Every structure is written in structure tokens, then in C-alpha cells.
Amino acid sequence: MGLFKWFFVLLAFHLFTAAPAASSNPEELAQITLDFLNLAKEPELVDYMVNIRRRIHEYPELAFEEFETSKLIRTELDRLGIPYKHPVAITGVVGYVGTGRPPFVALRADMDALAIQEGREWEHKSKVPGKMHACGHDAHVAMLLGAAKILQEHCHDLQGTVVLVFQPAEEGGGGAKHIVDAGVLENVDAIFGIHVSPLYPIGTVASRSGPTLAGSGFFEAVISGKGGHAAIPQNTIDPVVAASNVIVSLQHLVSREADPLDSQVVTVAKFEGGGAFNAIPDSVTIGGTFRAFSKESLERLKKRIEEVITKQASVQRCTATVNFNPDKKTFYPVTVNNEDLHKHFLDVAADMLGSQNIIEKPLSMGAEDFAFYAEVIPGYFFSLGMKNSTLGSLASGHSPDYRLNEDVLPYGAALHVSLATRYLQNYRPESKSSYKISHDEL
Numbered sequence: 001m002g003l004f005k006w007f008f009v010l011l012a013f014h015l016f017t018a019a020p021a022a023s024s025n026p027e028e029l030a031q032i033t034l035d036f037l038n039l040a041k042e043p044e045l046v047d048y049m050v051n052i053r054r055r056i057h058e059y060p061e062l063a064f065e066e067f068e069t070s071k072l073i074r075t076e077l078d079r080l081g082i083p084y085k086h087p088v089a090i091t092g093v094v095g096y097v098g099t100g101r102p103p104f105v106a107l108r109a110d111m112d113a114l115a116i117q118e119g120r121e122w123e124h125k126s127k128v129p130g131k132m133h134a135c136g137h138d139a140h141v142a143m144l145l146g147a148a149k150i151l152q153e154h155c156h157d158l159q160g161t162v163v164l165v166f167q168p169a170e171e172g173g174g175g176a177k178h179i180v181d182a183g184v185l186e187n188v189d190a191i192f193g194i195h196v197s198p199l200y201p202i203g204t205v206a207s208r209s210g211p212t213l214a215g216s217g218f219f220e221a222v223i224s225g226k227g228g229h230a231a232i233p234q235n236t237i238d239p240v241v242a243a244s245n246v247i248v249s250l251q252h253l254v255s256r257e258a259d260p261l262d263s264q265v266v267t268v269a270k271f272e273g274g275g276a277f278n279a280i281p282d283s284v285t286i287g288g289t290f291r292a293f294s295k296e297s298l299e300r301l302k303k304r305i306e307e308v309i310t311k312q313a314s315v316q317r318c319t320a321t322v323n324f325n326p327d328k329k330t331f332y333p334v335t336v337n338n339e340d341l342h343k344h345f346l347d348v349a350a351d352m353l354g355s356q357n358i359i360e361k362p363l364s365m366g367a368e369d370f371a372f373y374a375e376v377i378p379g380y381f382f383s384l385g386m387k388n389s390t391l392g393s394l395a396s397g398h399s400p401d402y403r404l405n406e407d408v409l410p411y412g413a414a415l416h417v418s419l420a421t422r423y424l425q426n427y428r429p430e431s432k433s434s435y436k437i438s439h440d441e442l
């Protein structure tokens with residue numbers, strides 16, 4: 001607790017003895033940011049986060065079914081004396097730390113797991129058959145609760161309110177959209193989100209300004225013909241051949257119609273036809289995803305996917321219907337990182353980790369429902385490295401062999417705390433666009 005006290009004195013001095021941002025001393029700011037990392041690395045807090053992460057890992061819950069995870073979060077917030085709203089978007093929890101007044105800055109953690117059977121044997125392996133935290137969302141919850149603990153211990157020093165967003169259904173359900181629609185972010189000025197990543201070394205972060213992840217949509221089409229004996233094709237209308245031609249034609253949308261400098265993807269990942277070797281089925285179902293980096297490109301792909309499927313199917317005398325919300329999968333917008341928040345992030349990350357540990361993240365065709373937040377308020381989403389050569393190579397997200405390096409937890413908690421507290425400290429009420437980073441004013 002000695003360090004806590006020392007930190008409190010330093011922060012109190014820093015926040016109350018001077019006009020905060022205008023006189024912010026870069027060395028002091030850097031020291032406070034480092035102190036947050038040291039606080040997050042205190043064994044007591046690390047144990048707290050590891051324990052929470054393992055409890056959630058053992059009982060993974062799928063999108064909008066995160067009832068026990070949500071209960072665990074609320075129990076912890078109750079223990080910390082942090083007020084919250086619940087239910088938000090079915091299982092979501094939104095907590096509040098600080099003055100309860102503006103400015104408001106939000107930190108987001110997603111809670112859902114995947115329908116994957118965990119492949120690796122270890123002490124805290126998933127106890128639910130066919131379900132697994134294979135994307136690290138268990139760690140995201142633990143890091144945000146760790147951050148909540150630090151923030152609550154310093155709540156009287158906060159110059160505004162930190163909003164803790166525990167959201168359901170990131171994996172395809174668009175939980176973020178439901179949180180936005182619930183109206184709980186209406187007065188929030190900015191939001192930050194972290195995703196752990198096995199691609200980058202522990203102690204590093206990776207991000208970029210502007211578009212960072214693609215927008216995505218899903219489609220499913222039923223191509224219908226007329227089934228019959230496989231040896232008498234002339235008496236059938238074969239949907240297997242029609243669907244095969246549809247798939248080949250869909251490949252031309254990116255290769256022949258899209259600007260080669262405007263990255264796009266159309267993938268058919270699902271093909272379900274008949275089950276017999278000697279029978280032509282009545283219908284075939286295909287499905288897949290499409291990705292792009294602009295609304296216009298996404299809309300064009302959507303329109304053309306429907307045209308190509310229906311018209312190409314008709315060439316082989318079949319009919320086709322196309323559904324763009326299969327399995328309640330939602331359209332995700334492009335994730336765009338706010339430019340001012342990028343500068344803020346670079347300052348905080350450089351002070352905490354050193355500028356050599358900030359990686360310019362390449363664009364990715366992956367998608368994230370964090371995009372829904374960044375559509376309505378300034379948002380910033382980044383990767384937090386957890387690769388450690390002594391652990392060997394870590395399996396990628398959504399793999400049954402996915403393995404989380406728990407050493408990542410204090411970095412996530414400290415970055416959450418630092419990004420939020422320094423955002424509040426630097427906030428200028430005149431307008432959102434007048435938000436300035438302290439270094440500009442020195």
C-alpha cells in the first residue's frame with residue numbers, strides 16, 4: 001500500500017496544485033503513467049485479475065448468454081462500491097467511477113466466448129463442452145475489473161467520470177450496437193477498447209490512426225432447383241451445378257469489379273447440398289462473408305452479391321434467395337480510430353512502455369463490433385501484445401489451442417487507467433474538437 005499512498009500524494013499534488021494540463025510536466029506525467037503500471041503489477045492485483053480470468057475461462061458463455069459472467073462482474077463492482085446499470089443489452093453492465101459528472105470517458109471489455117471445444121489440457125480448462133474463451137475476452141473482463149479497482153482507489157482524483165462498459169456478444173452478435181442503442185453512451189466523450197494479441201510481443205501495443213479493421217457483412221443463399229435421380233439429370237434442375245457457378249462468379253466481384261487499391265474480400269465459406277451419392281438435391285445453401293474499408297464498397301458488394309447469386313442461379317434455371325442476417329449475424333461497420341485519440345494513445349503508451357514498443361499496426365480485413373462505438377463517438381481500439389518466446393508460439397484467436405499469456409493482464413489494466421485518467425485531465429470543455437494533448441501546450 002506504500003506505493004498507493006505515494007501515488008496518491010503525487011497525483012493529488014499534480015491535480016490540485018496547478019492548472020492541470022497547462023502546467024503538466026511531461027516527466028511527472030510519464031512518472032504517473034509508469035506508476036500505474038507498477039500498481040497494476042502489484043502481486044495482489046495480478047492475483048485478483050488472474051483469478052477472475054480463470055473463473056470466467058472455466059465457464060464460457062456465448063453471445064447474449066453471459067449471465068454468470070455478468071453476475072461475476074456485478075459482484076466485483078458491488079465489492080468495490082462502484083455503481084452500475086444492469087441489464088443493458090440483456091447481460092451488459094455499465095459501471096461509473098469518479099465524480100459522476102462530465103466529462104465522461106468509456107473503457108470497453110467484451111464478455112462472450114466461442115462455440116469451440118478447448119483442445120489444450122490445463123488446470124483451468126473450459127468446463128463447458130463445446131464452448132471456449134478462444135479470443136481472450138475473459139482477459140478483457142479481468143483487465144477492466146483490475147482497472148476498475150485502481151480507478152476506484154483513486155476516484156477522488158478523477159476529473160470526471162470513467163464509464164466501464166462490459167458488453168455482450170462481440171463475436172457476431174453486434175453487442176456494441178445494442179449498448180449504443182440502449183443510450184448509455186449518450187454523454188460519453190470518447191471510448192477506448194483493447195484486444196489482446198498473440199502476434200505482438202508482451203509489453204508492446206499495436207495500432208494505427210484512421211481505418212484499422214474492415215467493415216463486414218454476412219450472407220446466406222438458398223439456391224433451389226428440382227431434385228431427382230443422379231443418373232437422370234435431364235429430369236432435374238441441378239442446384240449443385242448452379243451453386244458452383246454462383247461461387248465462381250462471386251470471385252469476380254473483387255478481382256474484376258473492385259479497385260485493386262481498395263482492399264476487399266468475398267469468401268464463400270459454407271456449402272451444403274445433398275447427402276447421397278446418387279441423388280441430386282432440391283436445393284443448396286451457400287454462405288460467407290464480405291469485407292471492405294468503406295461504406296460505399298460494402299454497399300456495392302452487398303448489392304452485387306445479391307445480383308450475382310440470383311441472376312447466375314437463373315442461368316441454370318434455378319431460383320435463389322439471399323439473406324444478409326443469417327444466424328442473427330450483424331453487419332459491422334469499418335473500425336475507425338480517431339486521430340486525436342491516436343495522439344493521446346501514443347503519448348500514454350510511450351510514457352508507459354517506451355516509444356520503441358509501439359507498433360504501427362497493418363490494416364486487417366478482420367472486423368470488430370467496437371466499430372459501432374467509434375461510429376457515434378470518438379473511439380480508439382488497439383492490440384495489446386502477449387507473445388513471449390519462452391511460451392513458444394501462441395495459437396491465433398478462435399483456435400482450439402488458443403492460449404492466453406496472463407502476464408498481459410497488468411499491461412491492459414494500466415493502459416485502461418492511464419488512457420482514461422489522462423483523457424479526463426486533458427479534456428477541454430469548449431468542444432470535443434478542442435480536445436488537446438498536454439504536450440501541445442508546453
Ligand SMILES: [Zn+2]
Binds near residue numbers: 134135398
Ligand atoms: Zn474473436
Ligand SMILES: [Zn+2]
Binds near residue numbers: 135136137170195
Ligand atoms: Zn475478440
